[in-house]
Amino acid sequence: MSDNKPANSLSLKQVLIFGGLMVTLSMGIRHGFGLFNLPITSANGWGRETFALTIALQNLIWGAFQPITGALADRYGAFKIMIAGGILYALGLTGMALSSDVLNFTFAGGLLIGLAQTATTYSVIYGILGRNVSADKRVWAMGIAAAAGSFGQFLMIPTEQGLLSNFGSQDALLILALMASLMIPIAFMLREKNFVHTHNLGDQTIKEALREAIKNPSFRFLTLGYFVCGFQVVFIAVHLAPYLKDLSKIYPDVGAPAVATTALALIGLFNIFGTYAAGMLGQHFPKRYLLSGIYLGRSIAIIGFLWLPLSPMTTYIFASMMGFLWLSTIPLTNGIVAQIFGVKYLTMLSGLIFFSHQLGSFCGAYLGGYLFDKTGSYLIVWEIAIALGVFAFMINLPVKERAIHRPATA
Template sequence: MQNRQLSLGTVLVCGGLLVTLSMGIRHGFGLFNLPITQTHGWSRETFAFALALQNLMWGASQPFAGALADRFGALRVMLVGVALYVAGLLVMALSTSGTAFASGAGVLIGLAQSGTTYSVVYGVIGRVASAEKRVWAMGIAAAAGSFGQFLMIPVEQTLISTIGWQHALFVLAALACLMLPLAFTLREPDMAGARSGAQQTIGQAIREAFGNRNYQLLTLGYFVCGFQVVFIGVHLAPYLKDRGLGDPKIATVALALIGLFNVFGTYGAGSLGQRMPKRYLLAFIYLTRSLVISAYLLLPLSVASTWVFAALMGALWLSTVPLTNGIIAQVFGVQYLSMLSGVVFFSHQIGSFLGAWLGGYLYDRTGSYDTVWMLAIGLGVLAALVNLPIREHAVARPQPVAA
């Protein structure tokens, strides 16, 4: 087994299915917002804080999960992640207080995401795929996660409508167990052998990255991505209800359209990123997001405008992921790709925390989401400007002296 080599096809299929389940299940959490808060008599801020905490815990733990995956292989990290995922869903279903709910939805699932999503899977892809196919392969994996978002939204809404939100969470916990066999197929052979020729330590890699201007700008831009997508994912359903579009099917279709068009957006970004400067593509994505949000708020709100907005945002949703990770691999190499991607992702999740929490906090105090929508627009323009100066060339390192 030590000599078994992973093929790129195996990594893309099994890694893609793993991300499909992990990202797909969490993408539907916004559908649980109103049923859970109404059942327990909680404020929207209580639910929003739990999901905000989830994103923060995910981001804070991702660099460490990535470092462990780079050091020992992805399998062990994935297995722990799956176990935490199942436990978190069960705690969500059984919680009777906001604190307990936050421990499940926030802490446990946040930690689980760090071992079952992009950064860890991208580390495996980076070590298996050639440089000529790397960004394209990352786009394939991101598209798989996007398909999971499209697939799981109607599944979760159907479960909530037919068996209730609590039993729906029990079913999702059972589905999460399917990630276990997928993780075993991604076991990387002979990680010790791969490390024997390493020229960098973890500390050296971190110092090099943090001292690099390209890495700093990439990290700042990724903050905005998290803020925008999580605010919309968590608060779109209650926003529509407040504006008179309270039929749950409207929000369900909108979130499903985000997932569907995200498939095309992430695949397209991965393909274009293999041939075009990735910094220009990132700037275009962030600026276009701001334009789409602005148009949605300025035009009369309707079912049709909501679904068009969802489709356009979906095409831009996670298309930043393969481009951002592709730049990291291009600039710093793949030895510590999971860890360095995890550090940048922490910035993304700080933005996600603020997007989820501020949406609930400001709504409870102002009765409106208008302020957060304006923040999402302004931050998108800022992120577009931040990504333009990035240079996509490998760092210069001193060559080792031959013995």
């Protein structure tokens, strides 16, 4: 299985800088959606379930269409896909800003932004990395790209809170739409000139690649683990701010908007270190053990957060711990997929696993709002997140990281 780069490949610096900028914007903007939860629902007289359903649908659309977008990017190159993604992202944010009707808001924030994220986030960028970075640096480069997305989260949380405070939710979303449009010129810097879909893995078709992956036990284990990742991170991202606001009746110090903003920013900050560390360690240690440790660590962090008396400091400690473990699963999971199956269909196969992640994201976002409206508490969802973390710890242990054997073809 050859990993040689084509002669017309992008440079390592170019891929890292502009791939990092793409995920900085795409992941950074979405990370702050939780800050819009209470302002938008209060202004429109909606229940939290309405906003939660929109974000849940966004994640479901993202996951459902990611394998399709990934297959198109693998077949025709990522450039046109990223252009379309930047346009849809800007249109979706504009639609969210101008919608007072639930259906229109859900269409813009759920469908349009969900589709945009399939074309501007990790799966597409990792496909470019896989094609243009040698195998000995691939997981490290994936860690760098994930760290860039983490920096976007750290950068955009205070930015979005500042926009909300100074301009209100509508104008804040319109300004974010302008920022999202910057993805279009960034895509031009990641254009793979004379892209040809013939390198690596001989003449294997998309159908054969899908069949091969689905039959592989390690691929199925990774897929189940990624469901847990999506559930945990999206539940926390969307519902941490209202959770703190609710408990301010008992713990007044945690109710200030600055506490939630700081916590979400800390997640982004420590995510930079966590994803970079995962990329570095994944080059030298079994990635399956690192993945198992990440999921178990998340459950321990949540238990501590619920068990200790709530305060700004315990919230910040929890956010820092979760941040370190937040997206560190991404370079490790994608690195294993590339190691087992090669890079020809990496975007598509990563997208297929990511669909499971987004099913988890849908459940985490929607169940958080649904169960809160039914019970008046987030406790049940926190307990589900803990149990799922233990499950993911166990399911990643039997993953086998060796390259798949393919009989030579005539």
